Amino acid sequence: MGNENKPMKLAYYPGCTLKNQATNFDVSTVSSMAKLDVEVEELDRWNCCGTVHALDSDNVMNRVAPITNMIRVKEAQAKTEGMASEFMTSCAMCYNTLKRANIDVKQRADALETINNLLYLEKTKYEGDVEVLHLLEYLRDRVGFDNLAKKVTKPLKGLRVASYYGCLLVRPKEVAFDDVENPMVMENLIRALGATPVEFSHKTECCGAYQTVDKPEVIADRTDKIMGAASEEQADMVVVSCPLCAFNLDYRQDDAKRLNPDFQNMPVLYFTQLMALAFGCDESALRFDLQHIDPLPALKARGLA
Amino acid sequence: MDTTLRITSARAGSSFVANIEKVSGQKLLACYQCGKCSAGCPMAAHMDVLPNQMIRMAQLGMQEQLLATRSIWMCVSCLTCNSRCPKGIKIAEVIEALRKAALNTGQRNDHLHVMELSAEARAVLPPIAMIGAMRKLTS
Numbered sequence: 387m388g389n390e391n392k393p394m395k396l397a398y399y400p401g402c403t404l405k406n407q408a409t410n411f412d413v414s415t416v417s418s419m420a421k422l423d424v425e426v427e428e429l430d431r432w433n434c435c436g437t438v439h440a441l442d443s444d445n446v447m448n449r450v451a452p453i454t455n456m457i458r459v460k461e462a463q464a465k466t467e468g469m470a471s472e473f474m475t476s477c478a479m480c481y482n483t484l485k486r487a488n489i490d491v492k493q494r495a496d497a498l499e500t501i502n503n504l505l506y507l508e509k510t511k512y513e514g515d516v517e518v519l520h521l522l523e524y525l526r527d528r529v530g531f532d533n534l535a536k537k538v539t540k541p542l543k544g545l546r547v548a549s550y551y552g553c554l555l556v557r558p559k560e561v562a563f564d565d566v567e568n569p570m571v572m573e574n575l576i577r578a579l580g581a582t583p584v585e586f587s588h589k590t591e592c593c594g595a596y597q598t599v600d601k602p603e604v605i606a607d608r609t610d611k612i613m614g615a616a617s618e619e620q621a622d623m624v625v626v627s628c629p630l631c632a633f634n635l636d637y638r639q640d641d642a643k644r645l646n647p648d649f650q651n652m653p654v655l656y657f658t659q660l661m662a663l664a665f666g667c668d669e670s671a672l673r674f675d676l677q678h679i680d681p682l683p684a685l686k687a688r689g690l691a
Numbered sequence: 692m693d694t695t696l697r698i699t700s701a702r703a704g705s706s707f708v709a710n711i712e713k714v715s716g717q718k719l720l721a722c723y724q725c726g727k728c729s730a731g732c733p734m735a736a737h738m739d740v741l742p743n744q745m746i747r748m749a750q751l752g753m754q755e756q757l758l759a760t761r762s763i764w765m766c767v768s769c770l771t772c773n774s775r776c777p778k779g780i781k782i783a784e785v786i787e788a789l790r791k792a793a794l795n796t797g798q799r800n801d802h803l804h805v806m807e808l809s810a811e812a813r814a815v816l817p818p819i820a821m822i823g824a825m826r827k828l829t830s
């Protein structure tokens with residue numbers, strides 16, 4: 387952490403789902419960062435990143451929305467003392483899309499020029515000079531899990547947690563900040579919070595993503611397999627970093643149960659909610675009421691609620 | 692589905708193959724059909740043609756058959772195949788190019804009909820799901 391006692395300022399990109407269904411992810415992110423003495427400042431006028439990264443070569447149009455956000459970061463930095471030319475997001479999808487667009491324009495001067503030309507009404511030009519950070523990466527590399535552990539007032543003793551990374555934190559390799567096949571950053575966070583990370587064979591197995599919109603039966607199958615693997619390890623819950631993973635693994639458990647009557651319901655939390663809990667934040671920072679599967683019975687069973 | 696085909700060099704050298712290679716930025720002939728992409732694909736159980744077969748069909752210029760598959764709409768760009776292909780082929784990019792080709796045909800029929808979703812579905816689905824689906828399944 388910084389040498390001065392002043393809290394650090396970190397630009398924050400919440401993304402649209404954290405401002406809608408996933409309010410619990412937003413408030414737990416901001417509250418737990420405050421406990422770590424990091425002052426999170428939401429960007430002014432951020433816009434949706436566009437969700438999925440377009441894979442066709444030469445696609446400049448779909449990079450415009452993500453790159454506009456880089457300009458917002460530069461504007462925030464220009465008027466805020468102690469803010470670096472970087473920003474943090476806790477949504478894995480936003481992270482992936484913003485980071486890939488950023489890598490892309492840094493490598494392709496012609497694409498960057500086209501985008502700046504399209505954004506001619508902006509006063510600030512983007513020059514590839516902003517860094518995109520995921521919150522997990524920030525916690526590991528800037529805060530440090532040893533420092534983080536010192537802020538724990540309510541160690542999550544005995545709680546068995548399976549870490550689900552899905553796709554977007556580990557693929558493609560250029561955006562991954564951990565091992566592509568066997569990432570451990572969330573397990574290390576869970577350990578720092580006093581809980582017990584469990585082995586999880588399905589931690590980077592995709593949940594089916596947006597197919598949930600019109601093919602819930604496909605997601606039911608994915609959720610059955612992924613959550614079933616966590617059940618086999620006697621996990622009390624699964625933690626995630628993406629509101630789409632959360633929706634599929636939590637809300638679609640009803641569909642999984644219809645598909646497989648032996649399916650065991652299990653709560654799904656954001657990793658930030660687990661942090662806020664261990665830091666002693668109150669219910670307004672946790673918003674467990676937004677969870678489809680209530681985590682309170684599992685927490686009570688471990689004497690944590 | 693009928694996959695019998697008379698292989699001709701004209702077909703493999705067709706403008707369709709060239710277009711898929713250009714849009715995806717991939718060299719289709721690099722694939723030697725090891726099958727690793729299909730082995731790890733989380734959507735394989737819900738596909739009618741497996742990822743390695745899609746690459747084979749693309750090499751051979753099987754335009755009509757490919758664009759009629761359920762598979763091009765099932766792939767969710769999770770990139771598991773890309774990260775494991777021993778030849779470094781970005782299969783997901785090839786499939787994206789196929790989706791684009793299908794959406795760009797005159798007889799476009801989007802694979803997501805938002806107005807047919809139930810009121811319940813529209814109420815609970817988060818923006819991240821809706822925007823993702825619209826980006827991938829409509830044009």
Ligand code: SF4
Nearest residue numbers: 401402403437479480
């Ligand atoms: S990924 Fe999502 S939540 Fe994040 S901004 Fe884009 S659509 Fe919105």
Ligand code: SF4
Nearest residue numbers: 552553593595630631
């Ligand atoms: S697991 Fe599902 S929602 Fe999550 S990152 Fe993969 S596709 Fe996305």
Ligand code: SF4
Nearest residue numbers: 722724725726728776
């Ligand atoms: S993994 Fe690569 S080489 Fe093997 S079949 Fe798939 S595309 Fe071809």
Ligand code: SF4
Nearest residue numbers: 732766767769770772
């Ligand atoms: S990107 Fe598509 S084809 Fe490749 S593994 Fe994922 S779903 Fe399967």
